[in-house]
Amino acid sequence: MGVVNVTPDSFSDGGRFFKAKLAIAHARKLAREGADIIDIGGESTRPGAAPVSEQDELARVLPVLTEISDLCVSVDTRRPAVMRAVLEAGASMINDVDALGAPGALEVVAKSACAVCLMHKKGDPATMQQDPHYDDVVGEVKAFLKERVNAAQGAGIGPERITVDPGFGFGKTLEHNLELLRRLSELSDSPLVAGLSRKSTLGKLTGRPVDERLAGSLAMALLALQGGATILRVHDVKETRDVIAVWQAMRENAA
Numbered sequence: 323m324g325v326v327n328v329t330p331d332s333f334s335d336g337g338r339f340f341k342a343k344l345a346i347a348h349a350r351k352l353a354r355e356g357a358d359i360i361d362i363g364g365e366s367t368r369p370g371a372a373p374v375s376e377q378d379e380l381a382r383v384l385p386v387l388t389e390i391s392d393l394c395v396s397v398d399t400r401r402p403a404v405m406r407a408v409l410e411a412g413a414s415m416i417n418d419v420d421a422l423g424a425p426g427a428l429e430v431v432a433k434s435a436c437a438v439c440l441m442h443k444k445g446d447p448a449t450m451q452q453d454p455h456y457d458d459v460v461g462e463v464k465a466f467l468k469e470r471v472n473a474a475q476g477a478g479i480g481p482e483r484i485t486v487d488p489g490f491g492f493g494k495t496l497e498h499n500l501e502l503l504r505r506l507s508e509l510s511d512s513p514l515v516a517g518l519s520r521k522s523t524l525g526k527l528t529g530r531p532v533d534e535r536l537a538g539s540l541a542m543a544l545l546a547l548q549g550g551a552t553i554l555r556v557h558d559v560k561e562t563r564d565v566i567a568v569w570q571a572m573r574e575n576a577a
């Protein structure tokens with residue numbers, strides 16, 4: 323899954339892709355480099371990001387989506403009205419950091435045939451990184467994902483449409499993120515999405531700024547694959563493809 327941000331304040335590309343044309347070109351490039359899914363988002367969920375109106379979110383996402391709806395496009399949104407509009411415009415997947423928690427979200431997704439990613443986060447993006455606490459981070463994330471998968475299935479979303487994500491960096495310290503990565507395979511029976519690309523966890527581990535986290539991101543990608551991740555949400559598709567090729571060759575040649 324290749325990330326294309328259409329937010330002006332997204333931390334990892336400094337807003338370079340705010341303009342629809344640039345976002346479309348970037349999406350095409352990621353698809354050529356081997357992304358199976360293009361994830362576009364019009365609301366930055368980075369810690370402390372400014373809120374975006376529904377109208378602005380749609381104005382950012384729709385012009386990009388309509389130009390690339392021949393691709394498998396996932397839309398990163400928490401709003402049922404945005405979900406409805408993008409599904410009508412050809413989105414294949416809803417990637418929701420609120421795990422379809424907004425009133426009406428389950429119903430909108432259930433009425434379509436799209437795939438969905440149900441992500442865990444603790445707290446609100448504005449404040450979630452202020453001293454997050456868990457008694458048992460793996461247990462808590464696992465229970466939450468199970469509850470949301472049950473809710474989704476209860477609403478009529480078939481298991482073949484559902485993926486889950488521990489939400490690295492969403493209300494989690496470095497230690498929480500590492501524990502979740504270490505025990506990724508325990509989290510769910512549903513296919514796992516892992517998003518670690520360029521995240522601040524890597525800044526803490528390597529001391530590097532966001533534009534120098536490629537090597538760390540690739541190490542994380544390999545660890546996520548080893549932990550059983552099915553979908554890697556990344557910025558650097560070409561390089562991550564090479565990691566996948568190496569990992570797959572190793573697996574296939576195993577007795």
Ligand code: 7PJ
Pocket residue numbers: 325367368398417418419439441487489490515516517518519520521555
């Ligand atoms: C994630 C996401 C993630 C899923 C963001 C960033 C922050 N969606 N949206 N998983 N992260 N499913 O790109 O670093 O980890 S926004």
